[in-house]
Every structure is written in structure tokens, then in C-alpha cells.
Amino acid sequence: MRRIIKACERASGMIQKVLAYSGRAITQPERVSLHELVTEVAEFMRAGTPEWIDLTIESGPKDVAIQADAGQIEQVLSNLISNAVEAIGETPGRIAIRVDRRDEIAEVIAREFRDAELPSGAYAEITVRDTGCGMPPEVAQRIFEPFYSHKGTGRGLGLAAMYGIIKSLGGAVRVETAQSRGTRFVILLPLNAPGVSEGAPAEAGPAEARRPTVLVIDDEDEVREVIRDILRSRGLNVLTAENGTRGVELFCRQRDLIDVVLLDMTMPDKSGGEVMREIFADTPAAQIVVISGYSEELLSSRFDALKPAGFVHKPFTADALVETINDVLAARGV
16 A cells, blocks of 8 residues: 555656646745755755765845745756756766846846746746756757657656746746756746635534435546545545536436535546536536546636535545545534
């Protein structure tokens, strides 16, 4: 079971990199002090850096902060430091990181950064420089492509994911490199990103002395059966449907019994969005919990006025699934 869980986590990590490249990764934006974050990442990375490589943080302003997911910025920095360590190899070398603040006009940014159409304003600039082997022009032009790698090993997703993260934050990146002369990455991120609003948690209502019923709609037999067993083991009644058409039919027949619909978004006959629209057309007050590998923000933008009662991101644990369903039940007093 431990091996299965680790395999799932590795697969999830791969998918998150693909989503990061496409700008669809799940994020938790917060105020991030870049000096503090760079210091923490550098200290962590030093533990695995050979002693002949000097990893330093150059002095710069310490009050530069952005609105971002700290984990994504850590991923960007870790990828760049790891690549720099590989580029230096077995010879003594140096990796330097610096954070600065820049107030620039759009024309200057467009000249300096490839494919960047950023407005004038205040930006944070992160520079990662190494004394490694550098790259020839034909390699440097392709390093941000998904699955491209000139090393002969690896999956080629690190820099592609980094590029996607930076673009999703409204930033830009450029690389300066030459063979035998090292590499310099320059990242530009806006300082005026919007803040994040935090919703108040729903208050639990009184529970009735009955077993709630959940309708599980998922076309994957194994997934549907595992979810059924999990929910039954936690004291819930469970109905199952193997596709969207069957799920809508079952809901319409048993609407008075069903408390929550657990709905997979990707199915062959009817998509989750279609199923949701048909269920809401029949019962506007239906409680639907969506299951998907995409982010809640992305799915919400596709549903227009349709609002699921909950969201479970794949891959999920049994506890996370049951907690989400219990929250929905409590909010409606079941």
C-alpha cells in the first residue's frame, strides 16, 4: 500500500507540473517575502549541493514581496538551483541568487524579455546566475518546451513548469547563456498582484438521526467501487451510477432520498458539466460535490452560474473525501 501511495504521489507531481506549464495548477496565493523565501530555499538546497560549489545570496532589498503560491516559487528556485548544480558538475563553481525591485515601462520590458507584453509598473526581479558549462543557442531556444531535455536523462518538465508558473503570475523570464561561460536566468514578477479573499467556513447545522445517502457518478469501475466502500465504512448510504446518463436517471427517481451527488467531471457519454446542468434543472437545490484533477477556479469559470457545493481534487485521501461530504451535509443540516 505504501508503494501504491508513493506511485500515486509521483503521478500527481507529474500532472501538477503539466498543469503548471499550462497555467492550471492548483494554487494558494499569499503574501510572499522573496528575500525570506530565497534564504530558506538556499539553506535547504545547500544540504544537497557539493562542497566545491558556492551557493550564495547577493545582498538586495529585503522588503520585496509578491502575491503568489509560496510552493510554486520554491519550485521555480529549486529547479534553477538544481540545473545550475548539474551545469557546474565536478569542477569548483558558484551559484548566486539576487532579489531586486524594478520600476519599468512596458517598452523596456518588451525589449528585455521574450514574448512578454507586460504593463508598466513595479516588479520584483529574481536573478539566478551560475558559472557552469552554459548552453549553445539551439538548446537555449528550446529549454522552456515541455518534455524537451538535452541531458539524455530526465523528463524535461522542470523548466517548462517554471515557465508556466511565471506566466500564470503575470511575469516573464529570460535566459542569458553561452557555452563555457555560465548561465543567468532573470525572472520578472509583478508586485501589484491582487490579494486573496478568504471565505468564512460554513457553520455545521444540527445532524438528524439518519444515515445520509450519497449518489456516486463515475465511469471508472475501480474508482467508483473504492469510493462506495469508503463512504459505506463511514456510515453513509451509497448509490452508484456508471455513467452520466445513468446518474441523471437515478437522481431523478431518487431525488427525495439523495443528500449529496459525488460527480466525476470527465466521463465519455456525458461530461460532468452536462450532468450538473441536468440535475440542477430538475432540482436547483441539489448538493453536488465535484471530483476532478483540474483546479476549482478553472472548473468554476466553465460552469457560469452553476455552483457545486464542494470540490475534491484528485488524487484524494479517504479522509479528505469524507470531510468534504460531511461539510456539505452539515451546511444543509443533515
